[in-house]
Amino acid sequence: MIFKKSTPLRGELAVPGDKSISHRAVMLGALAKGTTSVTNFLKGADCLSTISCFEKMGIEIEQLPSEILIHGKGLHGLNAPETILDAGNSGTTTRLLSGILAGQAFCTTLTGDASIQKRPMTRIITPLSQMGGKIESLSDNGCAPLKITGHPLKPIHYLSPVSSAQVKSCVLLAGMYADGITKVTEPYLSRNHSELMLRSFGADVISEGTTAAITGNPVLEGQNVIVPGDISSAAYFIAAGLLIPGSEILIKDVGINPTRDGILKVCADMGADIQLLNKREYGKEPVADILVKHSELKATVIEGALIPTLIDELPMLAVMAAFAQGTTVIRDAQELKVKESNRLDIIVQHLSAMGADIIPTEDGMEIHGGKPLKGAVLDSYMDHRIAMSFAVAGMAADGETEILNASCVDISYPEFYRDMAAISAS
Numbered sequence: 001m002i003f004k005k006s007t008p009l010r011g012e013l014a015v016p017g018d019k020s021i022s023h024r025a026v027m028l029g030a031l032a033k034g035t036t037s038v039t040n041f042l043k044g045a046d047c048l049s050t051i052s053c054f055e056k057m058g059i060e061i062e063q064l065p066s067e068i069l070i071h072g073k074g075l076h077g078l079n080a081p082e083t084i085l086d087a088g089n090s091g092t093t094t095r096l097l098s099g100i101l102a103g104q105a106f107c108t109t110l111t112g113d114a115s116i117q118k119r120p121m122t123r124i125i126t127p128l129s130q131m132g133g134k135i136e137s138l139s140d141n142g143c144a145p146l147k148i149t150g151h152p153l154k155p156i157h158y159l160s161p162v163s164s165a166q167v168k169s170c171v172l173l174a175g176m177y178a179d180g181i182t183k184v185t186e187p188y189l190s191r192n193h194s195e196l197m198l199r200s201f202g203a204d205v206i207s208e209g210t211t212a213a214i215t216g217n218p219v220l221e222g223q224n225v226i227v228p229g230d231i232s233s234a235a236y237f238i239a240a241g242l243l244i245p246g247s248e249i250l251i252k253d254v255g256i257n258p259t260r261d262g263i264l265k266v267c268a269d270m271g272a273d274i275q276l277l278n279k280r281e282y283g284k285e286p287v288a289d290i291l292v293k294h295s296e297l298k299a300t301v302i303e304g305a306l307i308p309t310l311i312d313e314l315p316m317l318a319v320m321a322a323f324a325q326g327t328t329v330i331r332d333a334q335e336l337k338v339k340e341s342n343r344l345d346i347i348v349q350h351l352s353a354m355g356a357d358i359i360p361t362e363d364g365m366e367i368h369g370g371k372p373l374k375g376a377v378l379d380s381y382m383d384h385r386i387a388m389s390f391a392v393a394g395m396a397a398d399g400e401t402e403i404l405n406a407s408c409v410d411i412s413y414p415e416f417y418r419d420m421a422a423i424s425a426s
């Protein structure tokens with residue numbers, strides 16, 4: 001895909017449904033009694049991997065044009081799959097599903113693509129083993145393929161060393177199969193979609209500070225879930241609107257859950273002209289329309305408790321910082337090294353190739369912003385967030401930027417290029 005310096009962006013759009021919420025709706029729908037309807041489900045490759053895993057365990061899922069219907073079979077209704085379960089590129093599928101599989105009365109093998117087979121799974125093997133689960137890394141390197149032998153589980157209070165919604169959700173989902181109360185405490189609060197949706201489906205889940213607790217053996221009832229637009233996908237349009245002079249765009253129906261809205265806080269710090277309109281709720285999830293106008297940005301510091309609330313937006317925020325006046329510091333972001341790619345290394349490599357003044361640090365980077373950036377040839381390394389972040393960089397930089405392996409946007413936003421082209425005259 002080739003991107004040229006863009007003329008002003010104008011118009012309105014709705015980004016696709018939230019990836020985290022879409023995964024969870026399939027999982028809880030499958031384990032609930034009755035039918036769950038999901039509107040605005042994200043038909044990206046990651047969420048389709050979750051659907052395919054549950055279909056292999058005997059769950060009927062109808063993909064209709066305007067909704068998907070999941071015919072749930074209750075907490076103990078999954079069948080042993082006849083083949084290996086394939087999570088594709090999706091860390092969320094791998095880690096959350098492992099929590100569910102640990103509580104089943106059968107054995108499964110769960111794997112994914114080359115990237116998934118390098119991502120750390122010890123972070124879920126440790127708590128699941130403490131609960132009495134039997135999870136084995138078949139390559140003996142703490143990564144997938146994972147052999148999961150379903151076992152009776154016992155409740156634990158897990159003190160997670162990482163602020164990760166995937167770890168927290170894995171333990172809470174396993175906690176449904178344990179008698180008693182299972183708790184997870186994390187250093188900083190990560191996204192709480194699992195807690196909110198489990199409660200909507202009827203589970204007893206209590207959140208206090210950075211601790212979430214679930215009572216075992218819940219009876220989940222099928223629900224109608226409306227999935228908000230994904231703020232992680234909206235991030236590319238927020239950034240493009242802010243960076244490209246003369247732009248004004250309205251992004252409709254975006255989820256603004258406070259555990260996900262770090263990008264809005266950072267944009268406010270950077271002096272962005274952003275307004276939240278028409279605030280409302282889809283179930284327990286807050287939603288708004290986001291009006292973005294081009295702004296002169298200034299540097300900021302991104303660290304600590306903010307990091308989990310904008311973890312997937314850091315590549316885009318780093319690009320924005322390269323265009324902002326002053327030195328932006330990103331700290332406490334070591335988790336970016338274990339995503340679909342080593343995002344810390346790739347951000348530094350690509351921004352440097354575009355002429356930015358950027359210094360890598362152990363857990364983040366320092367970006368001396370304000371130098372004009374020029375186009376470059378940049379590989380996505382099959383990481384969707386890298387492809388989309390640098391597509392926007394290319395629209396704001398001088399000259400032409402070529403993104404290699406650009407099709408990986410299918411993971412979270414298959415229509416990304418079409419939607420961006422629709423609001424950009426160039």
Ligand SMILES: O=C(O)C1=C[C@@H](OP(=O)(O)O)[C@@H](O)[C@H](O)C1
Nearest residue numbers: 020092163164165166167311312
């Ligand atoms: O729970 C989720 O849906 C997600 C949690 C985050 O991962 P971690 O829990 O590994 O931080 C995030 O990066 C990922 O895109 C989705």
Ligand SMILES: C=C(OP(=O)(O)O)C(=O)O
Nearest residue numbers: 089090091092312339385
């Ligand atoms: C890290 C991501 O997803 P996952 O962990 O589910 O692969 C992401 O979408 O940026």
